[in-house]
Amino acid sequence: MDEYSAHHLDDLFGAMSDATRRAILARLAQSDARVTELASAFTISLNSTSKHIRVLERAGLVTRSVQGREHVLSLNAGPMAEAAGWLEFYRQFWTDRLAALEDFVVKKRHLDKHGSKQ
Template identity: 55%
Template sequence: MTEAQASRLDPVFHALSDATRRRMLHDLARGERTVSELAEPFSMSLQAASKHIKVLEGAGLIRRQVLGRTHKCRLEPAPLANAFQWLGFYEQFWTARLDALDALLRAEDARKSRSPRKRR
């Protein structure tokens, strides 16, 4: 990952740190949505929702197309890919831990097989 991409992770992870914005992204995964449509599921003012949308836009997670008085928003996946890639570096740690657990369970299984009073 380049330095420029890494520095843009700040606003991306910040945008993702709010459940409202994550729900909006999930909604946008189903297709384009207007600002009103994105705001509708939430019990907050349209203005508050509009701020959330601007945070997502500022992080590059969505783009908007103004059509008359409505704004169509669509998902922009590239920054999510960057975040995913950053997290991917740590995959070795959780898979290592799962491998260890797996090994432990296999060893336990083998032990039970040698004294087969009650196989699972």
């Protein structure tokens, strides 16, 4: 079952468990950006942004290219494939559940039409 490094998945899911960091990832999906650009976009301090970026780097989701005094951040979605792969195992469970729900709805509609009144 655990073909992925547990520690890596810890960092990966942990990095994605914060709304600010998910917003940073969404922003970087549009284009690379500097730390200041990210900070101004999310109304949190520059230092907080810097910390979030470090968390994202540790998870491997963001890479940094230092160009002079500017640090350019890039999205690196690669590791997300591991998270998606881990989730994939469970897809059968939620699709089964949806299928069961659909059955229920169909059956209920049938009863509403042809079943006993109230």
